[in-house]
Amino acid sequence: MIKHALPRILFLLKLIVFWILVFHVMRILFVIHNAGKVSDAGWGEVAKAFIYSFRLDLTTAAILSIIPFILYTIWKASASNILKIVFKIVLAFLVTVVVLLSAGEVNVYPEWNHKLSGRVFTHLANPDEVGRTASWKMVFWFSLYGILGLISSLYLYKKIFKQDVREELDRNWSAAIPTILVFILFIPVLFILARGGLQPIPINIDAAYYSSGKNASVANDISVNTTYNFAKSYLLHNRNNLDDVFPIMDYDKALSIKNILYSTESDTLIKILSNKRPNIVFVVLEGWSANAMKSLTHVDGVTPHFDELTKQGVLFSKFYANGGTSEIGNGTIFGGFPALPEISMSMQPGKHRKLPSMNEDLKKLGYYSGYVFSGDLKYGNIGSFFTDHGFDKVEDENDFPKDLERGRLNYYDEDLYKFFLKNINSTKEPFLQAAFTGSTHSPYDYPKRTNQTYKGREQEYMNSMIYADEALHKFLQKCKKEKWYKNTLFVLVSDHGHTTPEQNDPNQGSYFHIPLLMFGEVIKPEMRGQKIDIIGGQNDIVATLFGQMGIDASNYPWSKNLLNPSAKSFALHTVNRGYGWISKEGNFSYNLDVKRHLDQNYSPEDLKKQSVFCRAYLVELYRQFKAL
DSSP: OHHHHHHHHHHHHHHHHHHHHHHHHHHHHHHHHTHHHHHHHOHHHHHTHHHHTHHHHHHHHHHHHHHHHHHHHHHHHHTOHHHHHHHHHHHHHHHHHHHHHHHHHHHHHHHHOSOOOTTHHHHHTSHHHHHHHSOHHHHHHHHHHHHHHHHHHHHHHHHHSHHHHHOOOOOSHHHHHHHHHHHHHHHHHHHHHHTTSSSSSOOOGGGGOOOOSTTHHHHHHHHSOHHHHHHHHHHHHTOSOOTTTSOOOOHHHHHHHHHHHTOOSOOOOOOOBSOSSOEEEEEEETTOOGGGOHHHHOOOSSOHHHHHHGGGEEEETTEEOSSSSHHHHHHHHHHOOOOBTTBOGGGOHHHHTTSOOHHHHHHTTTOEEEEEESSOTTGGGHHHHHHHTTOSEEEOGGGSOTTSOBOSSSBOHHHHHHHHHHHHHTSOSSEEEEEEOOTTSTTTOSOTTSOOOOOSTTHHHHHHHHHHHHHHHHHHHHHTTSTTGGGEEEEEEESSOOOOSSOOOTTSGGGGBOOEEEESTTBOGGGTTEEEOOOEEGGGHHHHHHHHHTOOOTTOTTOOOTTSTTSOOEEEEEETTEEEEEETTEEEEEETTTTEEEEEOOOHHHHHHHHHHHHHHHHHHHHHHHHO
16 A cells, blocks of 8 residues: 555655746746846845745645646556546646746846736737737747746656656556545645645735845745746736725725815916917827936936926926826826726726717817827727727828838837828817827837947837937927917827836836926916926826816816816826825835735825825725726
8 A cells, every 4th residue: 555655645745846946947047037137136135035935836836736636646546548648748738838927927027027917918919019029039038948948847857757657557456546545635735735724814925025125026026936926917807806905995985085185275276378279289108217317307318308398398297107008008198097906998998988088078179189109009909999989080000101111019209200290280270189109118119220329227228218309309390390389289298107227116106207298389488397296197187188278177086187286196006916106205005915015115104194095095996997
């Protein structure tokens, strides 16, 4: 009995060890590829990840071992060669999934600065977009790490399971019964390990969190098991029901606090427009970060033309993105409905169609509306969002001249602006025209003839910003020659933030700091060069703009007027797997999985107070979202 039972017990132990070793192989590749970020976090601090990762690795190993262990038991009990083949195929499939997920994370981390999550399916819904976004370097590194991971796994498999695979089996009950008994005894153990133990609450990602120092997110991300994190985030992303992870508060209390946040002591406005019915030109700037701009954070030499332009307009100096992706940014800018964690409104037509959009209100006043992007608007369902909301013309790369030079993802910004200017010139006034740029999105499509002056970290992005700033400047210079220019308000705003040499942690509030500038001949001379320091987000643009135009903004209850001096200073933003809150007193970000703050600089008293505000805001926002 013992003779036949012992190898089965040892197999299960070896299977768990095998998975943990595979996880560590991919961690080592991650550390090598992201050596710069690891160095910032500290090599000694990161080395601890190989220890603190054990509990979550063990849980993931147990989960991945359940099906192979079942197949192994049936194979050994029946002595069937067919089941032996099935066991190998299933194990190979699981290994391939684990390795490719890890290789993908290794590859995108330098750009995304967070772990691979279920939101990747937003991108995979348009595989052609993924292929075009990925540079040849990304394809090369993904392939290399995938191959290295699979080769390493095969080597470990042969070394660890050599005896199990070569074992000669007896087709008799004396061999089968011990095998079945071991399975009956140890399958419950696997399930206990899969939930992380017998404690009341199953294990979660916070079990692998240990670092709280500088750049702690890198160390913690290395520690957290990639496969577990991806599976967990997918389950959350794949459903709209956030009740299990969202804050709890009485609805009446939440509504009362939300109303306080949007209340103002007076209706007095800072008037910046000389004309209440100007043409409006939006330029949504792909990934422009305030952390790369002298006018906002004193980083010199990257956006000199934009910085100079702030002297001619009104700059909102404490303005923040609602989320970290383009579809969230675009939808929030024009729709005024804040982002919720793990949810993109543009991907939910049944809900967002019930919400207003600024162009719909402007259309009642005779405004024509157009939107153009030089890439593919299928991404994030952006094109459908604007079409559903009644933009008169929505155009993307398919409408551009085919003989233009272009990059992998989109046509260059300079050609976008030429196309955009032609559209504006063919439109009757008044109009709302919007363009969404693309050259500052990876793989940074812009003419490489452009002088690349920035060296160092994030140099590809920073050089694309230099190019984009120059292209924007040339576009505006051409606009000044057009007859409609004197009666036009320009609104320049970013769709989301981006990593820069100054800020590379997407869990911090400052990562979401972006530019919002309103300028044009319709700005009163005495208001030009002014900075507005009320804290706000993309959802506040509608009420701010409509307030200047004398338009009722009551259909946008989640949008506040940033040009009302008595407006409350706050902004909500989402982070990967969580949310953040910013106010005059400080900011925090909160992770839904680990149930703790990843970034927090409030005093204890302010943290308690602002947490109540944030919780009430989210509860009421989520309630209204579900009611749509």
